[in-house]
Amino acid sequence: MNQQTNTSSFYKKTFMLLFVLSLLLAAIAALYIKLTVIPALPDVNTLKNIQLQTPMSVYSRDGLLIAKFGEKKRIPTQYENVPSTQIKAFLAAEDKDFFQHSGVDFIGLVRAAGQLILTGEKKQGGSTITMQVARNFFLTKEKTYIRKIREILLSFIIENQLSKQEILTLYLNKIYLGHRSYGIAAAAQVYYNSSLEELSLAQQAMIAGLPKAPSAFNPITNPERALTRRNYVLNRLLKLNYITQSDFDQAIAEPISAGLYSASVQLEAPYVAEMVRNEVYNMYGDEIYSNGMHVYTTLESSHQRAANQAVKKALHQYDRRHGYRGVLGHINLDEINLTDFDTSLLSSYQKIGETEPAIVISLSKDSLQAITSDNKTIDITWENLKWASPYINENAQGKQPKTPSDILAAGNIIRIRQQPDSETFELAQVPNVSGAFVSMDPTDGALTALVGGYDFYSGKFNRAYQAKRQPGSGFKPILYAAALSKGYTPATLINDAPVVFNDAGLERQWRPENYSGKFFGPTRLR
Template sequence: MLRFSFYLLLSVFIAGVLVVGAVLWSVLPGLPSANALRQVHLQTPLRVYTRDGRLIAEFGEKRRHPVTIDQVPQLMKEAFIAAEDDRFYQHPGVDWMSIARAAIELAKTREKKQGGSTITMQVARNYFLTPEKKYERKIKEIVLAVKIEQELSKDEILELYLNKIFLGHRAYGVGAAAQVYYGAALEDLTLGQIAMIAGLPKAPSTTNPVTNPETAAVRRAYVLSRMLKLGYIDAAAHDTALREPAAAVVHGLSTEVSAPYLAEMVRSVLLKDYPDDAYTAGYRVFTTVESDKQEAANKAVQTALIDYDRRHGYRGAEHHFNLAPDVEVHVWTDLLKGYFDIGPLRPVLVIAVNERDSQVYTANQEILTIPWEGIKWAREYISHNARGAAPKNAGDVLQLGDIIRIDWRPPVTDNEKATDLNSVVAVGFWRLAQIPDAEGALVSLNSHNGAIQALVGGSISRKINSIE
């Protein structure tokens, strides 16, 4: 009987070895080299810069900001490890204990559920395999994860993971997620924000702090509890992070210099020359534009267009609402939704009209006064060459409930001549304005080599290049 048991166990062992060998023989030839991850190309958008390295624009479907592992805060690493793979630094790429638990769950429920995947296995799947839940893919994932662990360091694997993972709202990688959700660099994130981002891989599209703050807060609490249990944070830090607001808003790209027409010219050239990968190869285009000259050109064109338009008369409010005098403040705020700053022109709601001034409400919930000095210019526009009579009081120009534009008239300087200098003019004041109908352009060229140093084309509000 003992001999029979021995031969039975030996037969099972040999059969197991043969099965594993057959699986490896069929799987290994089709797997890529793990070392190829060192040369992997992440889809990174096209970025356009000034000559001095300031960002003008970004073009691409995916938001990605690759970072090295040294640029990732320690708490960020620990948050992802706590949430996704707390034995990351101990296992050889595959956590057999987690796989065993997943297998037991499968036997109990007869349902295939996600489970047992380590960070290394996720790297293997995200870079080389498909996300479909099939046994063949899972076997390849396990074998490839072991290969990756043999050829790459743990830090290299973690860096690949943190740059590739999808985190919702077109953000791929932690660098992009920090900017998209919080408008911040990784090193400026709070613990609560770090935990929120670390909780996103499970369901990034539906449990992020923009789409579903309540569910995201629950996931953040789980990540923080895991970090506390593993000793990454103390109870005080845990409790403070839990009290942070859960909701977030999508932050657009933070460009440093406004040159949209130039950026579009660059995009068109790159798309023509590199049609297959213009938006994904991570091209960084440094133009000859100098940021200080571009900013000066923007200001010069905006000021000239606004002044030119003002000299031809006032065309009236952008919109008018029938506004009761005693309406609540939140109604004012709602009426301004959909109106945004255009250059120096701010949208405001007229909430009071007096004889010689007017009070207006801004989207920032400020109440400002437009003095008579800022209103008296507004003779009615009749035609390009004709204006109406000069207004006698503010009521000739403005009405309660008007949506108008204002800009700031800075104080006069010693170099300016003020024909009616008074205290208001001396300190600066808010002035009635309007979006110009006129268009203009400015190109500044280097006289030695013809390089473009600044380029402004079109109008303040319409994206039309008047230079081309």
């Protein structure tokens, strides 16, 4: 009996000792948090006026997008502009109790901690959307207990300072969703070339499944795992009664439709965009890539489009007059399946300017058929082939062809060009020459259009801005205008006679000549 009493007394004392020690440790921890952790927490109020990193955008005078410059692709959006099904998809995937909890899901944390203790692996997340906001805006990626405590404390403060809608807006604009896209609006543009309002339910679920692992569940690089994750989100939406069975059935049957898209440029003016980027960078430095600056140029979109078309048309016409320089390569058609064409056969031949690669698959007496790099079969008529006399040199061409087979053979890899505002294709080649175009408003000197070469992406040298060409006859209108302003008329006689200038810098004389090498004496101004 005494032994049982002693044993019971021992356990009671041990329990009391452990209880007191636990209270003491808890008090010490609380004191440490109060004196050390809390004072070091960042000011949550900064979230109310947070400046998210967004690229610099360049526009024409009439507001058309020319280019974006920045490391992060982000299109800030407001809560009221996000479709309700998109919000529900994120809640279903990340935090179904977001609108009920006070920032921390303690049950989820305990569940995740238990999983970690039992298996040594973190298979379940315990972070709420609020905790992710705290982590993404204020904390590093280090995995320590102190950081987790900071995250929990910040979450409580954020919930106290901001509304649920404000927290969700911060989250949806900040999260990384793969391929340099930050925020849901940027992801919609990058993966689907769409606005948020244009996304289907299946596409919304795909985007909502990305925050957990943007690389592992990426629809571009890991389509199978992405499909599994998307279907998980759709099942969660159905289970939580966020969508109907009919909505679910339609979305689950939808195939993956994601692609990889760049910003939707509305006006092609890359040479001007680069001039702007360089000028603004010299003024403000690296901050231009992240401060969301909007730069409006003096370009007139109608002028710029006309200039783009005029330069390309003139260069192609000039190049064609000098003959066809031959095919890019050859493929044995007997070794490929034309009914299931492998477009990777053309992957080493890039689209340049208005030209793209294609493979000739058949020829007739007055046309040919070819397959393009996007697996489209096209016809080119003799009218758009007959120009291709063989190039010999810049002053000579070979015999004029009479049939397509005089120029090409089946299996040839060629370049084609779709004629502007037409479904017609022609045999083409990348011009061996380039050109430039500048249009200015005579009243104030503002640029209304500028083209610096045939294709900016093949060579960024800007012939309109960097070439420093002699103006030649292009200066004559300026000279004649000055003469007219001085009282000269078209009938005024000017003596076309030799003149000599002494150049002290070069210690020689300069004797300008007419192109013909002759002088014609008194000549009317016109």
